[in-house]
Amino acid sequence: MPAVKYQKGEKVMGRWPGSNLYYEVKVLSFDSMSQLYTVIYKDGTELELKEQDIKSAAGFQARSRSRSRSRSPGRRRSRSRSPARTTRRSSSRTAAAVAAAAITDSVPSSRRETRLKDTLEVRPNRISLQTYLEAEPEKNQARYNLRRRKDDGAAKEVTAKPEQLEVEEAKKAVAPIATLTTQLDFGGKLGAYFWLLFLPAWVLFLIIQVNLEDPSLANFPPPLPPLEAFLDAQALAFVILWIAFQAMLYILPVGKLSEGMPLMSGERLKYRTNGFFAIVVSAVVVAVALHQGLDLTYIHSHFLQLAVATFLIATLLSVYLYVRSRYAPQEQLALGGNSGNVVYDFFKGHELNPRIKDFDLKFFCEMRPGLIGWCLINFAMALAEMKQQNLEAPSNSMILVNLFQLLYVVDGLWNEEAILTTMDLMHDGFGFMLAFGDLVWVPFTYTMQAYYLVRHPNPLSFPIVTIINKQGFVGFYIFRKSNSEKNAFRRNPSDPKLSYLKTIPTATGKSLLVSGWWGVIRHPNYLGDLLMALAWSLPCGFSHLLPWYYMIYFIILLVHRDSRDMSECRRKYGSAWDEYCRTVRYRIIPCVY
Numbered sequence: 001m002p003a004v005k006y007q008k009g010e011k012v013m014g015r016w017p018g019s020n021l022y023y024e025v026k027v028l029s030f031d032s033m034s035q036l037y038t039v040i041y042k043d044g045t046e047l048e049l050k051e052q053d054i055k056s057a058a059g060f061q062a063r064s065r066s067r068s069r070s071r072s073p074g075r076r077r078s079r080s081r082s083p084a085r086t087t088r089r090s091s092s093r094t095a096a097a098v099a100a101a102a103i104t105d106s107v108p109s110s111r112r113e114t115r116l117k118d119t120l121e122v123r124p125n126r127i128s129l130q131t132y133l134e135a136e137p138e139k140n141q142a143r144y145n146l147r148r149r150k151d152d153g154a155a156k157e158v159t160a161k162p163e164q165l166e167v168e169e170a171k172k173a174v175a176p177i178a179t180l181t182t183q184l185d186f187g188g189k190l191g192a193y194f195w196l197l198f199l200p201a202w203v204l205f206l207i208i209q210v211n212l213e214d215p216s217l218a219n220f221p222p223p224l225p226p227l228e229a230f231l232d233a234q235a236l237a238f239v240i241l242w243i244a245f246q247a248m249l250y251i252l253p254v255g256k257l258s259e260g261m262p263l264m265s266g267e268r269l270k271y272r273t274n275g276f277f278a279i280v281v282s283a284v285v286v287a288v289a290l291h292q293g294l295d296l297t298y299i300h301s302h303f304l305q306l307a308v309a310t311f312l313i314a315t316l317l318s319v320y321l322y323v324r325s326r327y328a329p330q331e332q333l334a335l336g337g338n339s340g341n342v343v344y345d346f347f348k349g350h351e352l353n354p355r356i357k358d359f360d361l362k363f364f365c366e367m368r369p370g371l372i373g374w375c376l377i378n379f380a381m382a383l384a385e386m387k388q389q390n391l392e393a394p395s396n397s398m399i400l401v402n403l404f405q406l407l408y409v410v411d412g413l414w415n416e417e418a419i420l421t422t423m424d425l426m427h428d429g430f431g432f433m434l435a436f437g438d439l440v441w442v443p444f445t446y447t448m449q450a451y452y453l454v455r456h457p458n459p460l461s462f463p464i465v466t467i468i469n470k471q472g473f474v475g476f477y478i479f480r481k482s483n484s485e486k487n488a489f490r491r492n493p494s495d496p497k498l499s500y501l502k503t504i505p506t507a508t509g510k511s512l513l514v515s516g517w518w519g520v521i522r523h524p525n526y527l528g529d530l531l532m533a534l535a536w537s538l539p540c541g542f543s544h545l546l547p548w549y550y551m552i553y554f555i556i557l558l559v560h561r562d563s564r565d566m567s568e569c570r571r572k573y574g575s576a577w578d579e580y581c582r583t584v585r586y587r588i589i590p591c592v593y
């Protein structure tokens with residue numbers, strides 16, 4: 001049996017996976033079968049290393065000292081170049097910020113990330129394990145047994161000071177090992193069961209309530225209609241036709257081919273961003289059909305059946321997505337949605353950009369059938385209101401709700417490219433939550449205000465209409481400006497038009513905006529969105545809580561989304577994110593929250 005070179009408890013220098021940096025580690029054990037040492041870093045991260053990736057502390061220091069005196073490229077670099085040309089100077093700048101800034105100086109922004117990986121001598125000394133795993137997954141997984149031995153979910157930061165040593169190039173990569181998701185969102189596994197049952201039930205509850213004389217969110221659920229009332233073959237056929245029609249418009253070679261953000265593999269997917277074209281063609285087709293005698297109020301009278309039919313399609317789609325995610329290559333998977341629990345993974349989704357050839361399922365579902373369907377349903381509700389209340393034109397409240405929501409959707413489709421830098425597209429897997437959200441939740445619950453107004457008129461005076469209008473447009477302005485600012489910055493950080501903005505560099509090579517809209521609060525787009533939501537509920541008055549449902553849901557959704565995003569950014573950007581949060585203290589409402 002070969003002798004064990006490093007003993008249990010011994011302090012040695014362990015190479016950090018995928019880099020040539022060595023950190024002080026303590027040997028915990030040696031496994032003679034795998035010939036691997038289990039070591040613990042100063043932050044508590046445990047990894048298994050090969051003997052060749054460990055150096056004795058004494059020998060390492062002597063070698064390191066002589067090298068740093070004679071030829072430390074890291075030092076040469078930082079002395080000769082100013083680290084912060086475009087960045088905000090701060091006495092509390094972290095090592096991560098300085099390191100990244102040194103790179104920012106000399107490298108065009110689009111190539112910063114690649115250079116960061118190559119420029120090992122200026123690695124930051126505080127960076128999360130997860131960041132390294134993401135940066136060089138194949139290399140890391142191949143060379144090391146990269147499982148966190150004491151994993152408590154969130155990635156911890158390595159605070160040990162790195163020493164530098166050049167070593168031989170990393171060996172050839174082999175297929176990476178899938179990592180289990182340990183940090184679970186939405187209440188974890190139990191939460192997934194709950195949401196799977198609750199969300200469809202809630203949609204049913206809303207649809208049944210809104211038709212009552214005296215609807216209320218506090219009402220006890222009314223008795224359910226018989227099963228046959230839920231299923232309608234014609235409604236199912238309409239939904240299939242609508243989705244197929246939108247899919248046909250999506251694949252037409254009309255409109256721009258936009259590039260998504262770089263994936264882990266470095267690849268950038270192309271998306272056909274012709275959403276505006278799709279809504280215009282849809283409007284023309286609906287107008288022609290109306291002219292031919294189509295009765296759109298069918299949507300109002302068969303709302304429940306249409307919702308159930310769409311739910312069936314969303315569920316089938318989710319099953320397909322779950323199955324294909326099991327066979328998808330590692331680099332096409334999202335970080336979440338791999339807990340090992342079928343229900344959780346089905347709910348959360350694991351594949352980042354499931355595609356059939358060039359047809360991107362997530363992008364299509366998020367931007368087309370549900371979103372354009374939302375406007376179609378609202379319009380149908382306006383016709384139903386006229387029919388039900390014997391009006392020659394829709395009421396002021398109905399017009400306000402219709403126009404505001406149409407503006408929201410048209411704006412989203414006009415700026416369709418901006419969706420490519422949002423959380424859903426960049427980080428979330430595509431599973432039941434998004435499929436159901438995009439196809440069922442959006443068209444059948446976001447239309448609650450219009451649906452409510454069909455049977456519950458709320459006359460509005462001209463001054464009130466003007467006030468609601470102004471308030472809605474302020475919200476829209478904040479929403480659009482802040483989203484466009486972030487999108488433009490993420491697409492081209494060195495755009496001269498954005499040169500007035502201050503930024504904080506991060507160890508990933510991306511920077512964070514700390515002035516402009518993103519310097520006022522951390523989610524200015526959410527604030528704008530919430531103000532718009534308020535303007536959608538106000539026209540329905542205060543007699544019932546039901547038309548305020550969207551506002552209440554939206555506050556909960558955005559607060560939860562904000563906290564999910566905060567922990568995701570904290571994980572990605574480490575101390576640079578902390579610095580951003582110190583500079584921009586409030587999340588969504590200035591001086592309040």
Ligand SMILES: NC(=O)c1ccc[n+]([C@@H]2O[C@H](COP(=O)([O-])OP(=O)(O)OC[C@H]3O[C@@H](n4cnc5c(N)ncnc54)[C@H](OP(=O)(O)O)[C@@H]3O)[C@@H](O)[C@H]2O)c1
Pocket residue numbers: 421422423424426479483486489490510511512513514518522523525526529557561565568569580
């Ligand atoms: N109507 C609805 O039901 C609904 C629901 C949800 C969201 N929305 C709207 O959809 C839009 C997109 O929302 P979202 O939740 O995806 O979030 P988002 O705010 O568009 O995106 C968050 C991402 O932006 C980047 N970021 C954060 N702070 C930054 C900074 N200071 N500088 C530069 N980049 C920064 C980070 O990603 P990277 O650093 O990785 O780029 C972060 O993960 C929002 O306008 C929201 O209001 C609507």
Ligand SMILES: CC(C)CCC[C@@H](C)[C@H]1CC[C@H]2C3=C(CC[C@]12C)[C@@]1(C)CC[C@H](O)C(C)(C)[C@@H]1CC3
Pocket residue numbers: 199366367371408409411412413419422424433434436437438441442
């Ligand atoms: C409770 C769950 C079922 C939650 C489901 C959430 C989804 C319905 C939303 C998540 C991201 C949202 C989103 C839009 C619609 C609703 C979501 C898909 C959006 C497409 C609406 C139009 C906007 O202009 C937008 C493009 C910015 C926006 C993007 C995010």
